[in-house]
Every structure is written in C-alpha cells, then in structure tokens.
Amino acid sequence: MPALSSRLAGASLAALFACAAPGLAQEGAAGKSTADHSKFEILQKEFSSGPAVTEACLSCHTEAADQVKHSVHWQWEFDNPETGQTLGKRHVINAFCGNVVGNEARCTSCHTGYGWDDMSSPPPQQSSAVDCLVCHDNSGQYTKLATGAGHPPLEAKGKTITGADAWAVDLKKAAQSVGLPGRENCGGCHFYGGGGDNVKHGDLSSALYEPTRDVDVHMAADGLNFTCETCHVSDEHVFAGSRYNVTAHDTGGTGLPGMRRDVATCESCHGDSPHPVTIKGVKLNDHTDKVACQTCHIPSFARGGVATKTFWDWSTAGKLDENGKPISEEEFVQSDGKHLHTYLSTKGHFEWGEDVEPHYAWFNGQVEYTTADRTIDPSQVVEVNRIGGAPGDGVSRIWPFKRMEGRQAYDTELNHLVYNHVWGPATDTAFWTNFDWARSIEAGMKAAGAEYSGHFGFVDTYMYWPITHMVAPSGDALDCEECHARDGRLANLAGFYMPGREAMGPGGMLGLLILAASILGVAGHAAIRLFTRGKGGSHE
C-alpha cells in the first residue's frame, strides 16, 4: 500500500515493528525471554492435572490468577456500561448452539479455567482453577477436551475443542514451554466458536494460523507475522477488543510511544487519516469519519479456504431415519474439496459460504441483545443482537458484518427466545441425545431459571458479527464503484446522500430537460433553415 508505506516510512513504521516484536519473538523463539521455564525446578516434575500446573505457576506469578479472574475470558459476563444489559456467554442467547446454560461441560470446555460445570454459579473460586496453559503453552500439544469443562485430555480418548481426536497431553512439557500467547493459543478456542472451524465469526478461522498475505496482510507468515496480541493489547490479563461495546470509531489516533494500551482498533496504529496526501488519498481520508477501515479493506470474509456457517435452521433438527438413527448430509463442498454438513439430526439444516460479501450497517459500537427476558415480535425476523447506530448521528460509521441467518426456538406464548438443553449424553432431556424439542427446551429453561409457558415454535433470526479480521492487502481494497453505484454494496442503506448511488434527482431531470430543449431547438432551427433554404445571411 503506497499510502501506508509512505505514511509509516518514518517513525511510525519503527513503532509498528517495535509493537510487533514481542509477537515475533514468542513464536518458536522462546529463548529470547529472560526466563527459561524448563530450568525452573518447580516445573521439573510430572503433573497429574491442569490445576496442578497452575499451582506451580502461581508460586511465582502471584497475581496472575487474580488478574485473570477480572477478565471476560474468565467471567463470561459483561455489564454493558452504555445499555445496562448484562451480557457475556453466561447470559446471552446466540444463533448457533443457543446458550451455555444447561450445556456446561461442553461449552465450558473453552473456559480459561478448569471445572466450571454450572452456569448458575460463578466460575470456581480456587486460584488453581485458572487455566494458564491454554493461553501460555508454547509446546503446541496442550489442548482441552471438548466435553471436559476446561480440563485437558490426559489419555487418547474423546475429542478436543477443535474437533480433533484427543491425545494425552504432556503437562510437564507444556509447563516448561510457557511464553506469550501465540495464534495457536487464541485460535484453539476463537477459531472454532460455534462448534467448528470458522462456524461463528466468519473472519476467524484456522486459515489464520499461517495465512498468506492476501488472506491477512497483518498475520501473513511471510509478512508482518502479527499474533493476535499485536493488536489485542492487554493489561493485567485484560484484553482490548470487545464485541459487546465496540470502539467503532477511534478518534484517539496513534498516540505516542508508551501511550494507549487500551484499544485494538486500526486507528491505534494507522491513525485516522492513513491515506497519503494526494488528490485520491485526501478523498479517501475524507471517508474515515463515515466508513470504518474494515468496510473497504476487508472486501470479503471467510477467505483462505475455510467456509463459515451462514444459515442455521434448528426447526428441521430431529429427523431420524427408518431405524431411528440420526441423519447427516454433507452437500457443501469447501474450496479444498472438504464436504461440510448441510443437515444433522442434532442441529438441523445449514448453509455455508466462502469469500462472503459482508452485510453493511451504520454502527456506533453498541450492540443490544435480545436476551431471554426481551419480548420479540415473531412476525418479524428477530435480531438476536441489534446493531446500534444511524447515519447523521455524528458517531456511527458504516461497518461490515457477518449476518448470520437462523431459525431458532422461542416461547410462542410469552414471545421470548428460549434456552435449550442440547448437550448431555447422560440426560433424558438433551436434544442431541433424545431429539425431543419439548423436553430440551423445558430443561434449558429450568437450568436458566427462566419463565416458560411450555409452548414453543421457531422464529427467523439475524445475528450480526462485526468483521474486523482478515484485512486484505491495499491492492485488494474495495474500488469506489463497489459502493458508489446504483446497485452497489450500500444500495440498501437509507437515510443519507451518497454520490453515484442515488437515482437521478430533480437537478438532473431539470438539467436534462434543458439540454433536450436546447438540442431540439437547435435541430428545429436547422430544419427550418434547410426547409426555407435560407443560407443564413453573411455579415456583408
């Protein structure tokens, strides 16, 4: 990007690389640290469990567990200061597997702790319940069991959180390898949200472990090689970058060295006028107050060969074959030839997409959730999370989103979205075991302690996921006419004037009339001249 390179050619480029350096250092270069954990006596022993490792960690890192316990990663709870809503995984309903409550040991497999098996209580109190290794293991062989409430597999049995066959984790090796988190640490959970690779976010997939430059210009293995933490800066184990209360318009800019360790925005490195001072660059810089960087610079998501789930219809789940066995269909073929589920008796019908064009909306950073206590209008598509913002409010910008389309259960009497109990191999109510919606919902509502009429139906839903990863190289950024066109990407956004998009206005119509009158007048004049053979006198 000539724009970026010229702007960053000076001091800010140095700052950028300085910023990237910790990330680069930790990947396969643990020796750069001042501490070699393999030499620590307390780690030179066999560990019998994850918590045993944590106890060893805390013997030196005395405040670490307490810090982690103040993070969303631990609490799964977020009090939105703007809307007053209590959100977080503990509380919200989504358009994927629905809810954590009632499905704990499966869902809490990705908790940064050990043994949280009841959502009605906070996470376990003891410090050793914090899972240090899930973020800090650099041996590459630490993982968590898919159904173990956060515990690692200690024998080759079951599946891991990424869906792979489990192996016996070597806790000693993991403990001796610790360092700063790499992509594998974050990706193990965040790339697999929603039950599989890229299912949930669309812009977070296993393609980011080793992306090419065109998939992610920042994380490209042969380029800047950023880790997640290069942007998602942290302070006392609390990370920047919230999906509930988004810094949708960062006007703070880059700041000085040592400043601003609080945001993961593009602007915190690139500033708010990142394009060069040319006629084009100035015009592009004029856009940054109304258009998020991501809108032009992430032309599509689910790039790099991993599809994302775009539609999930729970209402068709539960069909069984003539022998009473679950059915599966795998009609979607990913670009790498892999077949993906398009029907599962446990989950219903799916659609998938690769290189998906985002949905665009004005966004002020606020997301309001249709929590289970909200009344919905089932005659409309229910927005599981409503994107706040409007043109002309002085704050909002146009952002790209993955719009997940769903069809999920609700209470037809109370008009509330419902919690469902899907996972529970040993219960007679879990949907994935018993294929009975009535019992599944009743059990889910009971687990959540929510009021339920006993009657349910299915309602169409939308759920919005801000797209901010998979930034493309500047050459792949959207051309102007992708939006400045009658049928462009922003054709459906209303309430503001945008050159090139609007139908002909009164000025154009009146002007065309004037032009037409002039052409007709001239043609008429010429015709009469020909008819009368008047040469049109000379001056003599």
Place this chain on the structure above:
Amino acid sequence: MSELHERKVKVYPRFERFWHWSQMALIFVLLFTGLGLNGLHGLIPFGPAVMIHTLAALALILLWVFAIFWHLTTGTWVHYVPTTEGLFKVARFYAYGIFKGEHHPYRKAYWRKHNPLQALTYLALKLILFPAIWVTGLVYLGYNFWESAPDSSLWLQVVANLHILVAYAIAAFVVAHVYLLTVGHSFREHVRPMITGFDTVALTPEEEAYLEQDEPARLKPERS
C-alpha cells in the same frame, strides 16, 4: 460615410485562444466524467472519474483565475459589457430573418468582436453559470469541511442537484454555441479565427490607419 476596407485583423490574441481551447477541453472532460459519475454511461469507473473530474475542475478554476486577471489588465472585459443597441435586431435575425436569407445585422468591429446577443450570452455564462458550477462544485468537494452542520446530508443532496443542473445548462450552451458556428459563414470559417487569431473585419480608413500606425502586428499584410 467613408468606404469600408476588409482586412484580416487579429481579434483573438494568443492567451485568449489558449484559454478558449483549454477551457473547451476541460469542459468536455468534466462533462464526460460528470455524466459517468451520474450513471449516464459506464465508460469510466467511479474512482478514476472522481479523480479526473476533480483535477480538471481545479485546472479550470486556475485557468479562470488567469483569465480574470487577463481580462481586467488588458481591458478585454469591455467586449462583454452588455448593450441593448442592436440586440433586438440580432435576436430577430436568428428567430426569423435567417430563414428569409437576410444578412446578419451585426458588423464586427475590432474593438467589439461579439454581437450584442453573443456578448450578453457570454456575460451570463461568465457571471452566472460558471460561478454557479464552481461554487457548487467546491462546496460539494469540500463536504468534509461542513458535514457537521445540521442536515448536512440533505444539503449535500441540494448542492449535488444544483451542480448537476448547472452542468446540464452549460452543456446546453455548448450545443447552441457549436450550432451557431454553422450560421452565416461556413463552420470552418467560424472556427478559424479562434485558431489563427485573425478574422476578417471591415475597417474604416481611420481604424485601418490607426492599426497600421499603432498596432501593426494586429493586421495581416495584404496580399499584393
């Protein structure tokens, strides 16, 4: 009245010709890109169209700054002072007399090269249409300087519509302007003075003597 003598007199000095033709080229570039930006053709993508439109507009404004300076310092502005004298005759000629094969009623003078209707039209162009397109264009281009004003999106729409309206009015002028080159002399004869600078002007002996004596460069030597 003394006898008139036709001579080739320089009526369009070099700067005026440069101004005219570069203005013409820029206006065509602006019309072409502007029509594209408004979706009337798809011959140029939006981004390059905006860039070319902006650069051409800025170039034209710069040209205009020079042209205004030139008009004021050389006194050429007097050619555009409106007059009602002969105005009606010219209007009547275009509307009626031309079809009867009448002669054009205006006698071009070296110190007054436009007929009254022409002068009035050019004056209106220079005082109304061109300023209107610059002002609306600059306000449009500078949207980011006033976007925080109330209802700025609505005002942007108003400005855009006015800009487009004036642009079409200028296009209408171009149509009439080019058509009128076919009236009277041949098209080529009409265009030639704006290329060579010299036009055939009937001079009084006094005028001719003055030019011979004081501004000989403005007279083409007569072929002997």
